[in-house]
Amino acid sequence: MAQKPSIPKGTRDFSPVQMKRRNYIFDSIRSVFQSFGYQPIETPAIEMLDTLLGKYGEEGDRLIFKILNSGHYSSKIPKETLEELSNSPEVDPAVSYKLTSSISEKALRYDLTVPFARYVVQHRNDITFPFKRYQLQPVWRADRPQKGRYREFYQCDVDVIGSDSLLNELELIQIIDTVFTKLNTRILIKLNNRKILTGISEIIGHPDKIIDITTAIDKIDKIGLEKVNEELNNKGLPKEAIDKLQPILTLSGDYISKLINLREVLSDSDIGLQGISEMQIIYEMVRQLNLNTLVELDLTLARGLNYYTGAIIEVKSLEVEIGSICGGGRYDNLTGIFGLPDVSGVGVSFGADRIYDVLDQSNGFPEHTATTTQVLIMNFGDEEIRSALLFASELRSSGISTEIYPDPAKMKKQMSYANYHQIPIVVIAGKNELEKKQLEIKNMKTGEQIAVLFEEMVPFLKRILF
Amino acid sequence: MAQKPSIPKGTRDFSPVQMKRRNYIFDSIRSVFQSFGYQPIETPAIEMLDTLLGKYGEEGDRLIFKILNSGHYSSKIPKETLEELSNSPEVDPAVSYKLTSSISEKALRYDLTVPFARYVVQHRNDITFPFKRYQLQPVWRADRPQKGRYREFYQCDVDVIGSDSLLNELELIQIIDTVFTKLNTRILIKLNNRKILTGISEIIGHPDKIIDITTAIDKIDKIGLEKVNEELNNKGLPKEAIDKLQPILTLSGDYISKLINLREVLSDSDIGLQGISEMQIIYEMVRQLNLNTLVELDLTLARGLNYYTGAIIEVKSLEVEIGSICGGGRYDNLTGIFGLPDVSGVGVSFGADRIYDVLDQSNGFPEHTATTTQVLIMNFGDEEIRSALLFASELRSSGISTEIYPDPAKMKKQMSYANYHQIPIVVIAGKNELEKKQLEIKNMKTGEQIAVLFEEMVPFLKRILF
Numbered sequence: 056m057a058q059k060p061s062i063p064k065g066t067r068d069f070s071p072v073q074m075k076r077r078n079y080i081f082d083s084i085r086s087v088f089q090s091f092g093y094q095p096i097e098t099p100a101i102e103m104l105d106t107l108l109g110k111y112g113e114e115g116d117r118l119i120f121k122i123l124n125s126g127h128y129s130s131k132i133p134k135e136t137l138e139e140l141s142n143s144p145e146v147d148p149a150v151s152y153k154l155t156s157s158i159s160e161k162a163l164r165y166d167l168t169v170p171f172a173r174y175v176v177q178h179r180n181d182i183t184f185p186f187k188r189y190q191l192q193p194v195w196r197a198d199r200p201q202k203g204r205y206r207e208f209y210q211c212d213v214d215v216i217g218s219d220s221l222l223n224e225l226e227l228i229q230i231i232d233t234v235f236t237k238l239n240t241r242i243l244i245k246l247n248n249r250k251i252l253t254g255i256s257e258i259i260g261h262p263d264k265i266i267d268i269t270t271a272i273d274k275i276d277k278i279g280l281e282k283v284n285e286e287l288n289n290k291g292l293p294k295e296a297i298d299k300l301q302p303i304l305t306l307s308g309d310y311i312s313k314l315i316n317l318r319e320v321l322s323d324s325d326i327g328l329q330g331i332s333e334m335q336i337i338y339e340m341v342r343q344l345n346l347n348t349l350v351e352l353d354l355t356l357a358r359g360l361n362y363y364t365g366a367i368i369e370v371k372s373l374e375v376e377i378g379s380i381c382g383g384g385r386y387d388n389l390t391g392i393f394g395l396p397d398v399s400g401v402g403v404s405f406g407a408d409r410i411y412d413v414l415d416q417s418n419g420f421p422e423h424t425a426t427t428t429q430v431l432i433m434n435f436g437d438e439e440i441r442s443a444l445l446f447a448s449e450l451r452s453s454g455i456s457t458e459i460y461p462d463p464a465k466m467k468k469q470m471s472y473a474n475y476h477q478i479p480i481v482v483i484a485g486k487n488e489l490e491k492k493q494l495e496i497k498n499m500k501t502g503e504q505i506a507v508l509f510e511e512m513v514p515f516l517k518r519i520l521f
Numbered sequence: 522m523a524q525k526p527s528i529p530k531g532t533r534d535f536s537p538v539q540m541k542r543r544n545y546i547f548d549s550i551r552s553v554f555q556s557f558g559y560q561p562i563e564t565p566a567i568e569m570l571d572t573l574l575g576k577y578g579e580e581g582d583r584l585i586f587k588i589l590n591s592g593h594y595s596s597k598i599p600k601e602t603l604e605e606l607s608n609s610p611e612v613d614p615a616v617s618y619k620l621t622s623s624i625s626e627k628a629l630r631y632d633l634t635v636p637f638a639r640y641v642v643q644h645r646n647d648i649t650f651p652f653k654r655y656q657l658q659p660v661w662r663a664d665r666p667q668k669g670r671y672r673e674f675y676q677c678d679v680d681v682i683g684s685d686s687l688l689n690e691l692e693l694i695q696i697i698d699t700v701f702t703k704l705n706t707r708i709l710i711k712l713n714n715r716k717i718l719t720g721i722s723e724i725i726g727h728p729d730k731i732i733d734i735t736t737a738i739d740k741i742d743k744i745g746l747e748k749v750n751e752e753l754n755n756k757g758l759p760k761e762a763i764d765k766l767q768p769i770l771t772l773s774g775d776y777i778s779k780l781i782n783l784r785e786v787l788s789d790s791d792i793g794l795q796g797i798s799e800m801q802i803i804y805e806m807v808r809q810l811n812l813n814t815l816v817e818l819d820l821t822l823a824r825g826l827n828y829y830t831g832a833i834i835e836v837k838s839l840e841v842e843i844g845s846i847c848g849g850g851r852y853d854n855l856t857g858i859f860g861l862p863d864v865s866g867v868g869v870s871f872g873a874d875r876i877y878d879v880l881d882q883s884n885g886f887p888e889h890t891a892t893t894t895q896v897l898i899m900n901f902g903d904e905e906i907r908s909a910l911l912f913a914s915e916l917r918s919s920g921i922s923t924e925i926y927p928d929p930a931k932m933k934k935q936m937s938y939a940n941y942h943q944i945p946i947v948v949i950a951g952k953n954e955l956e957k958k959q960l961e962i963k964n965m966k967t968g969e970q971i972a973v974l975f976e977e978m979v980p981f982l983k984r985i986l987f
């Protein structure tokens with residue numbers, strides 16, 4: 056009968072200590088979102104497969120977890136699909152795809168953006184725009200699991216839709232700054248703008264090569280300008296275009312000097328100039344706010360080029376070598392796929408799992424995340440338990456989390472339970488103590504033990520614990 | 522292109538107002554669990570199908586949501602399954618079952634109990650017993666959706682395992698009492714004991730009829746003793762057994778008088794007497810604790826007879842007619858199915874969705890669950906926005922959640938946004954106000970509007986808001 060239990064690869068159990076640390080991250084992020092007036096929503100883990108398919112590219116479609124229809128679903132498989140399955144000795148991958156469409160109509164959420172777009176369209180009559188929402192929920196992807204990449208992981212998304220104002224971009228930068236200041240970990244915010252990238256493509260006349268170009272810029276520091284030019288040539292960019300690119304490839308200096316140089320290079324591109332002017336306005340506002348975080352202009356930032364139309368945002372940890380820990384941007388047509396055009400939005404997503412890894416590797420979790428129970432009351436058996444119950448109730452109503460050890464076990468066992476769970480205080484109220492209307496209070500950190508009267512228990516413990 | 526978006530039946534989106542109310546329930550439950558020293562864990566939404574199958578009965582097996590394997594999964598379907606599928610014109614349900622086992626090896630969590638048992642066995646070397654854990658996560662069931670029954674819903678489980686002490690049963694009753702006192706809604710706690718039910722079967726000599734008997738007892742008030750006896754006769758219980766049952770069927774009075782009468786009837790059943798004695802100990806302790814909640818002995822309580830071995834607990838709302846809103850019991854062999862025998866546990870599960878319905882229908886949500894943003898600062902355009910940004914930062918650092926309206930829209934539009942979101946305070950700082958180093962503060966509830974100096978803003982708003 057006995058099975059050796061395990062969980063699917065790429066998924067994780069979270070122990071109490073991990074949970075407390077994760078909650079520390081989630082609570083910090085949530086409280087900042089709330090302080091900026093964002094509203095929580097949640098969507099179901101299960102969406103209609105149609106809602107998700109075609110939104111994440113071909114690769115994404117394959118990585119969506121599909122749910123088998125319930126009941127006698129196999130009776131719905133078309134005859135010809137069955138024939139194809141039976142006839143081909145080596146089954147053609149396309150047959151799996153066909154079979155899926157006849158036996159699965161639901162799937163697990165793949166990200167929070169598409170469900171959010173679906174939510175907005177479905178509930179548009181109940182929403183007042185601008186709509187500022189946040190959403191902290193897990194998503195699932197059938198990716199090949201590897202270090203730091205999971206099949207179930209949390210996204211913490213914050214978006215505002217229905218407003219074109221650059222104030223929203225600014226606010227997201229403020230939110231990022233406040234979250235990581237709160238988490239006490241150093242970061243760098245990188246900004247780019249899709250319009251600047253479009254401007255560059257316009258100037259050199261090769262819009263299809265924009266990814267090759269950003270990849271090349273990214274390599275300058277490592278391999279040098281000459282090698283980068285060679286690579287661009289190999290990728291099929293003509294000499295003339297490469298020449299025009301030179302001032303962009305060698306762009307340097309701070310945020311503002313980069314913008315000034317770019318303005319010259321892109322002077323013939325209206326959209327490029329618009330991107331530059333947006334980045335300048337954002338920068339001016341950021342400067343006035345005296346953020347703790349450095350904000351950098353980085354033209355190599357090309358995330359989400361399929362859907363971002365304005366600012367692109369990415370956050371790097373300055374403490375641990377790891378991929379981006381937060382990112383997002385402006386999208387002008389999120390809800391168009393569901394029939395509601397012209398709703399502009401901007402948002403970022405915090406990667407809670409990676410932030411966990413950063414804090415873990417840099418010893419960034421505060422001490423209090425290691426404990427929840429503050430007081431353990433020892434169990435000496437039926438006689439003494441009545442008093443223990445009353446003490447525990449009194450402590451809990453005073454806001455002190457309290458356990459009674461459930462069995463009258465040996466003192467040593469009860470003490471080691473307190474140690475294991477890092478419970479800072481043990482209350483000892485045996486027959487002797489009770490007769491004297493006293494209890495012994497043991498500080499598990501210092502080893503000190505003090506007798507106090509019943510009525511002094513709560514004030515005494517409050518002094519130690521708070 | 523445009524799809525009309527929808528979500529799978531039996532699932533739900535949660536709007537900001539619903540989320541705040543749900544979080545009010547979750548936060549209340551969680552804080553009580555923590556005050557009693559329970560530790561949070563989480564398990565993945567996706568479990569191995571093998572882990573879940575066979576744990577919830579045949580019906581349960583069918584209601585588990587199965588996940589389709591990734592990749593070219595159809596190449597793994599055995600030839601003979603394909604033949605069976607192709608040959609039978611009306612496909613035999615058993616074929617769906619066979620097909621499932623070759624194309625699905627993962628499934629969605631069906632409850633929190635089996636994953637918890639799996640967790641304990643898998644991590645037994647990292648756990649110190651007694652292990653007090655709580656877990657608040659959604660579960661999924663392919664049940665037919667109907668009013669109050671969803672395909673995705675939350676369970677809030679609290680269990681202690683590795684301790685036989687009745688103190689744990691008491692603690693769960695205290696937790697129930699504290700949670701519902703905190704939520705300010707009146708309930709009744711019903712208790713039963715599997716050992717008493719076993720004792721009754723022993724006495725009348727028909728262990729297979731225990732469900733019929735509890736169902737019959739449940740009907741006494743409605744249809745009377747005579748009709749109940751008739752029904753028992755129809756169900757195949759011999760006259761002699763029905764005669765022996767009479768004192769149990771007519772059992773009345775309070776908790777203790779019921780126990781005294783039962784003790785006489787079950788005097789020949791050791792296990793029955795043990796159950797009675799357990800219920801008496803629990804009652805004595807409950808009485809000393811002065812709970813707010815009434816505790817009742819109810820022999821008709823027969824939930825989870827497959828696995829409960831001692832106390833059975835169920836909570837009914839006294840405010841709204843609805844099924845049980847919390848329930849659980851003692852199980853002696855939770856982890857046996859995964860190869861770890863003799864781990865006794867006891868726990869209850871709070872039904873957050875039903876508790877939501879109770880509070881909703883009895884107007885039980887406190888007013889503060891309707892709002893998150895406390896202050897809206899009006900947007901008058903580029904000139905004034907710089908001051909607005911600084912005011913907002915100052916308010917947020919003082920713990921006041923603050924939004925700036927993102928666009929310089931008409932005042933009327935900005936005001937109606939504040940109204941819609943029930944934001945209690947609007948700050949007006951236009952050109953005139955700024956020149957006088959003042960701002961106008963409008964109380965949206967009373968309509969009052971007052972001018973205050975910059976430096977008075979925070980103390981003034983703190984007085985109003987806290």
